[in-house]
Amino acid sequence: MVGRSLVGLIERAGIIILTDTTAWIMPIDSSVTVYQRIHPAWGERGKRRSRDSGCGVSFIGASLGSSIRMQPPPVLPRVRSVFDPRKVAAMRSLKLAALNAQVMLTSPFRRARIRKAAAEGTAPISVSFYHRVADTCANDWTISRERFLRHIDYCKSRFEMISLAEVQRRVRSQQSHNAAMSITFDDGYRDNCEFALPLLIQRGIPCTYFVTTCNVRGQMPFPHDVKSGEPLAVNTVQQIRELSDAGVEIGCHTRQHVDFSKVHDQATVRDEVVRAKSELEQMIGREVRYFAFPFGLPAQLTQAAIEAVSEAGFDGFCSAYGAYNLVGRDWFHIRRFHGDPEFARLKNWLSIDPRKVRQEPEVRYFLPPAMSFKETFPMMGRTTPLFAH
Numbered sequence: 001m002v003g004r005s006l007v008g009l010i011e012r013a014g015i016i017i018l019t020d021t022t023a024w025i026m027p028i029d030s031s032v033t034v035y036q037r038i039h040p041a042w043g044e045r046g047k048r049r050s051r052d053s054g055c056g057v058s059f060i061g062a063s064l065g066s067s068i069r070m071q072p073p074p075v076l077p078r079v080r081s082v083f084d085p086r087k088v089a090a091m092r093s094l095k096l097a098a099l100n101a102q103v104m105l106t107s108p109f110r111r112a113r114i115r116k117a118a119a120e121g122t123a124p125i126s127v128s129f130y131h132r133v134a135d136t137c138a139n140d141w142t143i144s145r146e147r148f149l150r151h152i153d154y155c156k157s158r159f160e161m162i163s164l165a166e167v168q169r170r171v172r173s174q175q176s177h178n179a180a181m182s183i184t185f186d187d188g189y190r191d192n193c194e195f196a197l198p199l200l201i202q203r204g205i206p207c208t209y210f211v212t213t214c215n216v217r218g219q220m221p222f223p224h225d226v227k228s229g230e231p232l233a234v235n236t237v238q239q240i241r242e243l244s245d246a247g248v249e250i251g252c253h254t255r256q257h258v259d260f261s262k263v264h265d266q267a268t269v270r271d272e273v274v275r276a277k278s279e280l281e282q283m284i285g286r287e288v289r290y291f292a293f294p295f296g297l298p299a300q301l302t303q304a305a306i307e308a309v310s311e312a313g314f315d316g317f318c319s320a321y322g323a324y325n326l327v328g329r330d331w332f333h334i335r336r337f338h339g340d341p342e343f344a345r346l347k348n349w350l351s352i353d354p355r356k357v358r359q360e361p362e363v364r365y366f367l368p369p370a371m372s373f374k375e376t377f378p379m380m381g382r383t384t385p386l387f388a389h
């Protein structure tokens with residue numbers, strides 16, 4: 001009991017930062033820092049979201065057992081600050097060191113929890129997503145070959161690597177008796193055919209590759225790459241066909257990488273879901289079973305788009321806001337987290353961080369009874385008790 005309380009404290013650890021005017025608790029497990037501001041009276045709590053800033057810090061210390069529950073950050077005001085690169089780098093190193101220590105200290109308990117859940121058939125299933133594996137043009141959505149290889153070696157040695165269909169089967173049947181995970185990619189970058197995908201194919205690791213059809217067909221770089229000044233090459237139709245022939249599951253990532261939170265007309269929704277599916281099926285000559293929402297945050301998972309996904313005949317859809325697949329829940333929705341290039345953060349995710357379970361935002365949607373997933377609704381919002389505290 002004492003051991004469990006101690007682990008609970010360590011798992012709630014954060015870093016306290018005191019500035020001239022206020023105190024913040026900074027969680028250590030995310031790349032974008034969600035600062036939790038505590039007013040001088042230590043009563044009312046607010047929160048702001050910002051990149052690591054590191055400015056104006058007069059004291060840094062550790063906080064054990066903070067009872068603050070983080071809510072998923074909606075759009076929050078950015079902290080106005082002057083960025084000092086040295087302080088930012090120092091802050092990042094500090095956070096990673098703290099996270100490494102935290103994962104190391106808690107991993108025996110986390111492993112025991114997973115073993116217990118596996119024995120009961122309720123082991124949570126991880127699904128990670130990547131975008132681009134390459135050693136050139138590094139950016140926030142690129143991971144180097146070396147780091148990707150390390151991820152794959154680590155995952156393959158500790159997890160049963162399964163397909164999305166198998167993830168759904170286990171969640172639905174409540175038979176999850178192994179630590180398992182699945183690998184996915186979004187967008188369709190050409191560089192992935194150089195190293196990452198051949199590696200996965202060669203090792204027989206199931207993989208789902210979500211592509212944006214218009215970009216592939218028209219060989220158009222993605223708007224976010226054009227905006228950042230690096231119009232990176234996208235996959236060709238031929239490559240997508242070859243991947244499909246090699247056993248990679250090709251999934252749909254809309255026609256134009258649309259942000260559904262900004263789409264309000266039904267015709268566009270159908271175009272980006274239903275038409276995208278049939279275009280992609282024509283491209284590869286096979287059925288396309290899965291859909292991944294561009295951006296994949298709760299805001300993009302709109303009722304209209306999910307209805308279109310179901311109506312189009314997809315077997316399921318993927319989000320990307322960071323969550324696990326817990327048995328007995330809504331299996332039509334496959335939850336994913338980022339294959340974070342920072343190994344400590346990936347390990348933290350894979351070892352099932354109970355904070356991530358607690359903090360998962362609830363995504364609600366409703367499909368009419370004529371659609372096939374009625375049975376899942378009473379289960380929505382439920383978590384596996386072992387991981388819910």
Ligand SMILES: [Zn+2]
Binds near residue numbers: 186187257294295
């Ligand atoms: Zn995308």
